[in-house]
Amino acid sequence: MSSKNVGEKxxxxxxxxxxxxxxxxDIFEFLMDDFLFTESLNNSxxxxxxxxxxxxxxxxxxSIDSGYSYIxxxxxxxxxxxxxxxxxxxxxxxxxxxxxxxxxxxxxxILKLLETLESKLWNQIPTNINKLASWTILSVNxxxxxxGIAFRLIExxxxxxxxxxxxxxxxxxTAFKSQQLFIKNNYQILYEIKHSDWKNENGQQIFKCxxxxxxxxxxxxxx
Numbered sequence: 001m002s003s004k005n006v007g008e009k010x011x012x013x014x015x016x017x018x019x020x021x022x023x024x025x026d027i028f029e030f031l032m033d034d035f036l037f038t039e040s041l042n043n044s045x046x047x048x049x050x051x052x053x054x055x056x057x058x059x060x061x062x063s064i065d066s067g068y069s070y071i072x073x074x075x076x077x078x079x080x081x082x083x084x085x086x087x088x089x090x091x092x093x094x095x096x097x098x099x100x101x102x103x104x105x106x107x108x109x110i111l112k113l114l115e116t117l118e119s120k121l122w123n124q125i126p127t128n129i130n131k132l133a134s135w136t137i138l139s140v141n142x143x144x145x146x147x148g149i150a151f152r153l154i155e156x157x158x159x160x161x162x163x164x165x166x167x168x169x170x171x172x173x174t175a176f177k178s179q180q181l182f183i184k185n186n187y188q189i190l191y192e193i194k195h196s197d198w199k200n201e202n203g204q205q206i207f208k209c210x211x212x213x214x215x216x217x218x219x220x221x222x223x
Contacts, residue, residue, distance in 0.1 A: 005018055010149070015075055017071050018069070018070055032053075040211055045207070050104075060085065070153065081149075082140040082150070084156065085135070089170060091131070099111055117217070125168075129168060132167060133169045135154065138153060154169075162223050167222060172218055177211075187219040189219055190217075193216050195215060198216075
C-alpha cells in the first residue's frame with residue numbers, strides 16, 4: 001500500500017481515509033467524545049474516559065496495525081465523524097489465553113462478553129473458512145446519523161479484503177441499531193447472548209441498556 005494517505009470523497013463535505021498512525025489521537029478523541037457515551041454497552045455501565053482509555057487505545061493500535069481500518073472526516077469541521085476499525089480473525093490463531101485485564105471492571109465486562117461471542121465463531125461456520133475480517137468498532141457520530149454513512153462503511157473496499165485472503169466478515173454487534181443494520185445487509189446471526197442471561201458473580205444482570213438493545217450477537221457474512 002502507498003504511504004501517501006489519499007482520501008476519497010464521500011460527499012461534498014465528507015472524505016474517507018485509510019486510518020494510519022498519525023490518526024491515532026483523532027480516533028481516540030472521536031471514541032472518547034461520542035462512542036464512549038452513545039454505544040449501548042458503554043452507556044449501560046456509565047463508562048468514564050478514565051476507565052476506558054487503555055481499552056480504546058489497545059483497540060485503536062491493533063486496528064491501525066491491521067492496515068484496513070477507515071475513518072471519515074468532515075472537511076469543514078476538520079474532525080473525524082465516523083470510523084470502521086478492522087482486525088482479522090484466523091482459525092489457526094484460536095485464542096489460547098485470556099485477553100488483557102484492565103483496571104476497571106467495566107471494559108473487562110464488555111471484553112469478556114465479546115470474547116465469549118467470538119469463541120463460538122469457528123464451530124458455527126464452514127470448515128473451509130479460515131480467515132475473516134472483523135469490524136472491531138463501527139461508529140458514526142450521533143450528529144451525522146441517518147445519512148447512510150454506516151452502510152457505506154461496511155460496504156467500503158471489501159474487494160481489498162478478499163485480495164488478502166479474507167473469506168468473509170464476522171463481528172460482535174452490541175447495539176440494537178448496528179444489529180438491524182447488519183441484518184438488513186444480509187449478515188447471518190450465528191450466536192446471541194441475552195443481557196438477562198449475562199450476570200456477574202453475584203447473579204446480577206450486568207448490562208441494562210437505555211435503548212432497545214437487549215442482547216449481543218455474533219454475526220457473519222461470507223464473501
